Amino acid sequence: xxxxxxxxxxxxxxxxxxxxxxxxxxxxxxxxxxxxxxxxxxxxxxxxxxxxxxxxxxxxxxxxxxxxxxxxxxxxxxxxxxxxxxxxxxxxxxxxxxxxxxxxxxxxxxxxxxxxxxxxxxxxxxxxxxxxxxxxxxxxxxxxxxxxxxxxxxxxxxxxxxxxxxxxxxxxxxxxxxxxxxxxxxxxxxxxxxxxxxxxxxxxxxxxxxxxxxxxxxxxxxxxxxxxxxxxxxxxxxxxxxxxxxxxxxxxxxxxxxxxxxxxxxxxxxxxxxxxxxxxxxxxxxxxxxxxxxxxxxxxxxxxxxxxxxxxxxxxxxxxxxxxxxxxxxxxxxxxxxxxxxxxxxxxxxxxxxxxxxxxxxxxxxxxxxxxxxxxxxxxxxxxxxxxxxxxxxxxxxxxxxxxxxxxxxxxxxxxxxxxxxxxxxxxxxxxxxxxxxxxxxxxxxxxxxxxxxxxxxxxxxxxxxxxxxxxxxxxxxxxxxxxxxxxxxxxxxxxxxxxxxxxxxxxxxxxxxxxxxxxxxxxxxxxxxxxxxxxxxxxxxxxxxxxxxxxxxxx
Amino acid sequence: xxxxxxxxxxxxxxxxxxxxxxxxxxxxxxxxxxxxxxxxxxxxxxxxxxxxxxxxxxxxxxxxxxxxxxxxxxxxxxxxxxxxxxxxxxxxxxxxxxxxxxxxxxxxxxxxxxxxxxxxxxxxxxxxxxxxxxxxxxxxxxxxxxxxxxxxxxxxxxxxxxxxxxxxxxxxxxxxxxxxxxxxxxxxxxxxxxxxxxxxxxxxxxxxxxxxxxxxxxxxxxxxxxxxxxxxxxxxxxxxxxxxxxxxxxxxxxxxxxxxxxxxxxxxxxxxxxxxxxxxxxxxxxxxxxxxxxxxxxxxxxxxxxxxxxxxxxxx
Numbered sequence: 001x002x003x004x005x006x007x008x009x010x011x012x013x014x015x016x017x018x019x020x021x022x023x024x025x026x027x028x029x030x031x032x033x034x035x036x037x038x039x040x041x042x043x044x045x046x047x048x049x050x051x052x053x054x055x056x057x058x059x060x061x062x063x064x065x066x067x068x069x070x071x072x073x074x075x076x077x078x079x080x081x082x083x084x085x086x087x088x089x090x091x092x093x094x095x096x097x098x099x100x101x102x103x104x105x106x107x108x109x110x111x112x113x114x115x116x117x118x119x120x121x122x123x124x125x126x127x128x129x130x131x132x133x134x135x136x137x138x139x140x141x142x143x144x145x146x147x148x149x150x151x152x153x154x155x156x157x158x159x160x161x162x163x164x165x166x167x168x169x170x171x172x173x174x175x176x177x178x179x180x181x182x183x184x185x186x187x188x189x190x191x192x193x194x195x196x197x198x199x200x201x202x203x204x205x206x207x208x209x210x211x212x213x214x215x216x217x218x219x220x221x222x223x224x225x226x227x228x229x230x231x232x233x234x235x236x237x238x239x240x241x242x243x244x245x246x247x248x249x250x251x252x253x254x255x256x257x258x259x260x261x262x263x264x265x266x267x268x269x270x271x272x273x274x275x276x277x278x279x280x281x282x283x284x285x286x287x288x289x290x291x292x293x294x295x296x297x298x299x300x301x302x303x304x305x306x307x308x309x310x311x312x313x314x315x316x317x318x319x320x321x322x323x324x325x326x327x328x329x330x331x332x333x334x335x336x337x338x339x340x341x342x343x344x345x346x347x348x349x350x351x352x353x354x355x356x357x358x359x360x361x362x363x364x365x366x367x368x369x370x371x372x373x374x375x376x377x378x379x380x381x382x383x384x385x386x387x388x389x390x391x392x393x394x395x396x397x398x399x400x401x402x403x404x405x406x407x408x409x410x411x412x413x414x415x416x417x418x419x420x421x422x423x424x425x426x427x428x429x430x431x432x433x434x435x436x437x438x439x440x441x442x443x444x445x446x447x448x449x450x451x452x453x454x455x456x457x458x459x460x461x462x463x464x465x466x467x468x469x470x471x472x473x474x475x476x477x478x479x480x481x482x483x484x485x486x487x488x489x490x491x492x493x494x495x496x497x498x499x500x501x502x503x504x505x506x507x508x509x510x511x512x513x514x515x516x517x518x519x520x521x522x523x524x525x526x527x528x529x530x531x532x533x534x535x536x537x538x539x540x541x542x543x544x545x546x547x548x549x550x551x552x553x554x555x556x
Numbered sequence: 557x558x559x560x561x562x563x564x565x566x567x568x569x570x571x572x573x574x575x576x577x578x579x580x581x582x583x584x585x586x587x588x589x590x591x592x593x594x595x596x597x598x599x600x601x602x603x604x605x606x607x608x609x610x611x612x613x614x615x616x617x618x619x620x621x622x623x624x625x626x627x628x629x630x631x632x633x634x635x636x637x638x639x640x641x642x643x644x645x646x647x648x649x650x651x652x653x654x655x656x657x658x659x660x661x662x663x664x665x666x667x668x669x670x671x672x673x674x675x676x677x678x679x680x681x682x683x684x685x686x687x688x689x690x691x692x693x694x695x696x697x698x699x700x701x702x703x704x705x706x707x708x709x710x711x712x713x714x715x716x717x718x719x720x721x722x723x724x725x726x727x728x729x730x731x732x733x734x735x736x737x738x739x740x741x742x743x744x745x746x747x748x749x750x751x752x753x754x755x756x757x758x759x760x761x762x763x764x765x766x767x768x769x770x771x772x773x774x775x776x777x778x779x780x781x782x783x784x785x786x787x788x789x790x791x792x793x794x795x796x797x798x799x800x801x802x803x804x805x806x807x808x809x810x811x812x813x814x815x816x817x818x819x820x821x822x823x824x825x826x827x828x829x830x831x832x833x834x835x836x837x838x839x840x841x842x843x844x845x846x847x848x849x850x851x852x853x854x855x856x857x858x859x860x861x862x863x864x865x866x867x868x869x870x871x872x
Contacts, residue, residue, distance in 0.1 A: 152599035153604060204641055226654075249723075252817055253818060255706075256817070256820060426588070427593070428590075428592045430592070431593060431596055432587055435595045436605065448598050449598055451599045459598060473601045474598070
């Protein structure tokens with residue numbers, strides 16, 4: 001990547017180069033093409049200008065440790081710093097820490113249980129107070145405070161005996177070795193102890209509305225329901241920021257968001273980005289840069305493996321063979337998404353490109369069902385041992401593209417002797433207990449499996465993560481495969497990226513074979529910004545397009 | 557009069573309690589809830605969701621949640637938003653001004669234009685003007701507001717570049733002129749429907765007044781048509797309009813859902829939609845009670861004004 005990436009990371013030069021190669025040449029070259037490095041500025045010029053980011057949801061939670069939604073991340077990444085950041089290639093970079101700990105540099109003990117982090121000594125909070133290891137300790141303890149409305153506690157729950165060794169060094173012990181924790185820490189922003197410890201109730205602290213961080217931008221103002229404005233932090237310890245004001249403008253209607261991009265009212269279209277049906281036109285707009293950016297979310301036809309219709313692999317295989325992915329991606333989604341065979345984003349170091357390719361073949365689908373003994377009944381619907389091959393498919397109502405996909409598949413499945421009924425629900429209902437406790441037959445869902453760039457998917461695919469069976473996670477397909485379980489356990493304890501890659505390659509093979517969900521395609525975001533803004537580099541390992549707003553600048 | 561007010565007040569309290577119970581029950585019986593949106597988050601587990609539900613008090617029996625909410629409300633605490641923890645009254649206050657500005661302007665335009673069109677239509681019945689007004693009103697009432705909004709943006713913003721595409725002001729500007737510039741298109745679009753309603757009501761009311769005996773008497777006495785219209789007809793025709801205005805008060809404040817969305821106007825309508833989308837119960841309940849109070853208040857004000865304007869009506 002940049003000079004900074006290659007030298008300040010604690011990955012060896014070879015590791016870094018290897019990862020960068022897998023991350024894709026585009027990611028390597030793009031920052032330089034755009035004029036300035038991703039996380040760095042090359043001059044000490046005073047920040048100037050303003051960038052307005054249009055968002056479809058309103059950022060409202062500014063304490064980054066509290067439960068929040070994706071769009072809030074744009075604010076968190078700008079106002080706060082984490083111990084580490086993750087770059088577009090998936091390489092963890094130091095942020096508040098001076099190096100990324102690993103087993104080679106002694107930051108993580110050989111058994112993976114003892115962690116020691118060295119911190120920068122030149123960081124100050126926006127109110128001028130110095131940042132220290134006490135803030136990190138306070139942050140990690142606050143997350144696990146049972147009275148605090150924490151966001152994710154996974155990973156943090158394993159941390160024990162946090163010790164402040166010195167103002168610039170902190171250490172702790174893990175209850176068990178957990179390699180993904182490094183990735184979790186890239187999304188754990190550090191909050192100021194000196195402000196929050198005085199609060200009787202951190203859930204309702206004034207800080208939550210007017211946050212104080214160490215990040216490249218300071219809190220400016222918020223007009224509820226309209227916009228919020230951040231201003232450049234001239235004392236930021238790192239390089240940047242270059243723009244004086246960063247504005248997040250809330251535009252709830254997706255068509256209006258695009259219209260305001262066209263009219264020039266917003267400089268950059270953030271989540272939910274430009275809709276696929278506008279992609280063709282957007283590309284032709286003058287003075288705008290419109291690109292397809294791979295996201296970590298992928299669309300799938302999710303099956304509830306505990307339903308008798310789906311218990312047999314032959315059924316799942318037949319349904320998969322009957323899905324014309326190319327027609328859906330091209331015909332319904334204007335060619336924006338990319339068909340995939342796995343849940344791992346293709347930009348990931350752990351993406352397995354060698355999985356068997358899907359082939360749309362209705363005859364083969366019929367053959368599979370015939371051979372498995374699913375015989376068409378008098379109503380044309382196949383059945384076996386008293387189980388009819390009939391099921392309900394649900395998705396969020398009000399999503400016309402997904403609804404079209406459903407109708408398309410419904411027709412195809414009918415030709416196969418499979419009955420699919422459609423019953424859609426509002427998002428607030430769909431993703432509640434119906435999803436969380438596996439009350440569905442099948443759903444069409446766009447979901448993310450990873451946290452940061454870590455390949456650990458225990459929460460989604462381990463058999464102890466089935467909430468409907470009392471498990472702790474979100475294995476909503478109720479998928480259970482002992483080999484996958486063992487591999488996931490091993491992967492979480494393994495710190496070496498090469499060794500982990502072998503593990504997660506195999507996990508992907510097994511999941512592709514077992515088909516607990518029928519993978520459709522990986523989503524691409526249609527991102528657009530005015531051509532005058534430089535330094536915008538997509539990072540599929542974060543949930544926000546504003547992850548590096550400190551590097552943005554207007555071309556002079 | 558004071559007896560009337562006391563009577564109305566006690567009825568209103570009962571009404572508000574009923575509205576709140578129904579609203580609270582319906583809202584909380586909907587499956588999903590405010591934490592459902594985290595169901596897709598890869599790092600959030602079912603246990604995390606349950607922990608948060610307990611912290612927010614969502615796992616308590618519904619009637620306890622209601623009593624807790626009602627008791628707080630009585631003490632002036634409207635609760636706190638689930639989304640950002642800020643007080644419900646503050647959230648409503650932040651959006652109220654934007655809606656008042658938009659709805660106030662469009663209502664003023666609608667009343668002025670609607671009244672004039674209605675009276676002129678009635679006094680020139682079956683003229684070309686009257687036919688045009690009737691057809692225009694039908695179109696304005698039949699076509700959805702968002703369509704007018706989008707067409708307006710397409711023509712006046714993207715093609716002609718006369719007015720902004722939306723928003724209440726330019727970030728960083730915010731001068732009076734800038735506000736007015738942003739107000740033109742949404743208030744005109746929004747007033748279209750109201751002009752149609754007002755003009756139709758006003759036309760009927762004016763025709764009704766024109767057919768009264770005292771108008772014939774006035775005419776027989778030789779009073780000029782202009783004087784008859786201004787002194788006798790308009791005053792009488794406006795009486796039912798006061799009731800209409802009173803009934804419209806809550807709709808004025810709860811905002812124009814669609815228009816606010818199309819024009820990115822940070823008002824109450826959008827707040828209501830957003831809060832429903834997030835299942836932010838405290839804010840939705842706050843808005844519900846706020847609207848109910850406005851309905852009661854609007855009707856009460858209309859009654860009092862009518863009694864003041866028309867001495868034939870006595871309250872009590």
